[in-house]
Amino acid sequence: MRLDIRHWEMLKAINETGTLRQAAYVLGITQSALSHRLAEAERRLGGLLFEREGRKLRQTSAGRAMIQTANQIIPTLQRAEFDFQQMADNDITVVRFGVAAYSCYHWLPSFLKEMSAKEPGIQLELVASATQNPLQNLQEGSVDAVLAPGHLAIPGIDSIPVFQxxxxxxxxxxxxxxxxxxxxxxxxxxxxxxxxxxxxxxxxxxxxxxxxxxxxxxxxxxxxxxxxxxxxxxxxxxxxxxxxxxxxxxxxxxxxxxxxxxxxxxxxxWSALMRESEPSQSASRVLSRRLAEWF
The missing domain is CATH 3.40.190.10 (Periplasmic binding protein-like II)
Structure with missing residues (x-):
């Protein structure tokens, strides 16, 4: 692998802020240091990631795919670290959960009480973005389980019927x-x-x-x-x-x-969706089974 994690963090920061100065501030380093880091990444890759437009930086066509990947992997790594700390400190498993298509949560407080009583080792974290792109969120790992309407037969995704x-x-x-x-x-x-x-x-x-x-x-x-x-x-x-x-x-x-x-x-x-790769006793599958029981 030619780039280090600091280079991927840099790509995400520059893409989000648009300038070296603002990206350097977000990363907590000097603008000069970030400029050298960008030059180092482009030298390792053998091509330009950004082009200058005045003070702004515009991603090149070749750099666009790298930046999209950075936007996916950095949050995934951050979530993994956060989940590890939660589990290490509290002996719990965090399950990121969402509802597809509908922003409806009138049922959620009652279900959370049920989960707290029956599965105290599982903590639910609501992911609002799952409403619009549930399958993509599942595949990318930004959500672990989704309550979804309709029949979704997708390779790599398992479903458990929940209610009619x-x-x-x-x-x-x-x-x-x-x-x-x-x-x-x-x-x-x-x-x-x-x-x-x-x-x-x-x-x-x-x-x-x-x-x-x-x-x-x-x-x-x-x-x-x-x-x-x-x-x-x-x-x-x-x-x-x-x-x-x-x-x-x-x-x-x-x-x-x-x-x-x-x-x-x-x-x-309505069904509970999760990744097919989830083990049979994973927290995501336990949550899905609890949803089916509760409804």
Missing amino acids: DELVLVTHPEHTLATKPFIEATDLESEEYLTYSKSAQPGFEYERFIRPSGTAPHLVTVVEVTDAIIELIAAGFGVSILSRWAVQSAIKNRRVSAIRVSKESLDLG
Whole structure:
């Protein structure tokens, strides 16, 4: 390996700050020392990592892949050190955990109490970024277990079924569709439709309900945070098809209404995901089994 860990730390710092002066401050060294460190790294690699644009440094096309790798490995090493210290000091195992697709945590306090009582040696650390990129986070090691909706068959990822749910149309309580026992896809033709994903997700409403009908909503708007979608719907802006379980607090408080999607309804299974390489008694698998028991 041609670069040392200090070179990888340097790449991450320069990329985040944009200048040698600011990166040197973050790393706790002088600008001159950092300049020599950068020159040393480029000499070892045999090419430029950055190009100067005034006081700014712009990554080269060849350096971009190195910088992306630095952005992945430095946080992973930092987390490994932190986890080791936690386990060494407290005899506990830290499991980084997230919820895919939905930012819903109404159930979490009760589950944490259950985990604390039954698995005192496991400490959960919530990773919010798992909401948007759960599989990537699992594969890169930034999260250890994810509670995810839908069926995700991905090489290298194991899943444990947790509970059954359904997709429902979520509207303002006074919306004209709120009084229907169920909706058809054609009911969405004149609606402003809110969705949390920029692409159609396999096994969800677009693939199973909207596309087969040959119709489409009048306007589709992407709002990446599901909590924000609920707030917009409660204020009378648009409708969406979401997990009933994920939005049950808003339904219970009558801030929104939930209508069955199609006469047969659209079922939605939730699973606990973890890396296939996890040992059978690893903390991640124990957590996943506890989730299935609890739900």
